[in-house]
Amino acid sequence: PPQKEFGGLPHPVILAAAEMLGITEVYAIGGAQAIAAFAYGVDGGEGDDAIDRVDVVTGPGNIYVATAKRLLKGTVGIDSEAGTTEIAILADNTADPRLIAADLISQAEHDPNAASVLITDSEDLAAHVRGHLSAQIATTKHADRVREALAGQQSGTILVDDVEHGIAVCDAYAAEHLEIQTADAALVASRIRNAGAVFVGDYSPVSLGDYCAGSNHVLPTGGTASFASGLNVTTFLKAVQLINYNRSALEEVSQHITSLATAEDLPAHGDAVTARFR
Structure with a gap:
């Protein structure tokens, strides 16, 4: 998106990354209007700043970007509806509540509508996480944004009967980012x-995937x-x-085709095959 403090150009870090990647075209546009511009194209008039329509639009964004992608799906292809970020953490009593709190905050700082969800079978763990959240929020830079996200109806703690029940909840929720902090975490993750x-x-915190692990940062939400x-x-x-097919290959399966065409009451379909052998 264009940045006021940089004269309407994208942030210099974005331009530097584009240069390193060999990207030669950068458009200073963001939001739902950017999705529309790429889906329909923009006439540049007498200048050379036209935007050609594209076949596929990819990338994450806020709720307006995700909505635009949904509305324009079919006009262009999209990767997924990668909207406001979300994290779910499946944890049992072996997990470290300090780390869970840090990871919940790391996603909550994105957006007031970000979802941070703890799924656990341990009431004691949930209580300890709440304590660590209070302490860590007090020292984080975007504290107001984090508090709003964590207080929203999209965030919270879900108490489950056991890890088995937690797996079912995770699959029903289908989180963008899911952390497994349980005993036998690899086995649980495989399910x-x-x-x-x-x-x-x-x-393996979400931040690792955001910046370094090699997994893609554009994920379905x-x-x-x-x-x-x-x-x-x-x-x-x-x-x-x-x-x-050649002649003999078509002849070998022709009876199957005519039988199915007759069953569907589409006799001309069958005729298109038998006409080749009269």
Whole structure:
């Protein structure tokens, strides 16, 4: 997005990253209007600042960006609805409440609508996490934003019967980021089916995936992880199916085709095959 303090240009860090990556076109535009511009194109008039319409739009954003992507899906392809960030942490009584609090805060500082959810079977752990949250929020830079996010209806603690029940809750929630801080964390993580990315154990915080691990930072949110994946190479690929039979191959399966065409009451479909053998 354009930055007022930099004369309407993107932030210098963004431009520096673009230079390092060999990117030669950068548009100073953000929000829902940027998604619309790429979906429909923008006429630049007499200048050379036109934006050509594209085939695929990828990347995260706030609720307005996610809504624009949803509305324009079909006009362009999208990776997923990567909206306001969310973290869920599945933890048992072996987890460190200090680390859980730090990780919940790390996502809450993104946005007042960010979701930070603890899923645990331990009331004692939940109580200790609350204590650490109070202490750590007092010293964090974006304390007001964090407090608003943690107090919102999208955040909270879910008490479950046991870890088995917690796994079911995690799959129902389908979090963007899911941390597993339990005994046998790797085994528990292997049973998760719905999540944008799963972070296993005490030393795999979400921040690791954000900046360094190599997992993609553009992940599905709002429950869409139940059917969508994070941004990856296949997002930019599509398959074109190619069918090439010779005469004998078509003749071998022709009876199957005519039988199905008759069953569907589409006789001309069958005729298109039998006409080749009259």
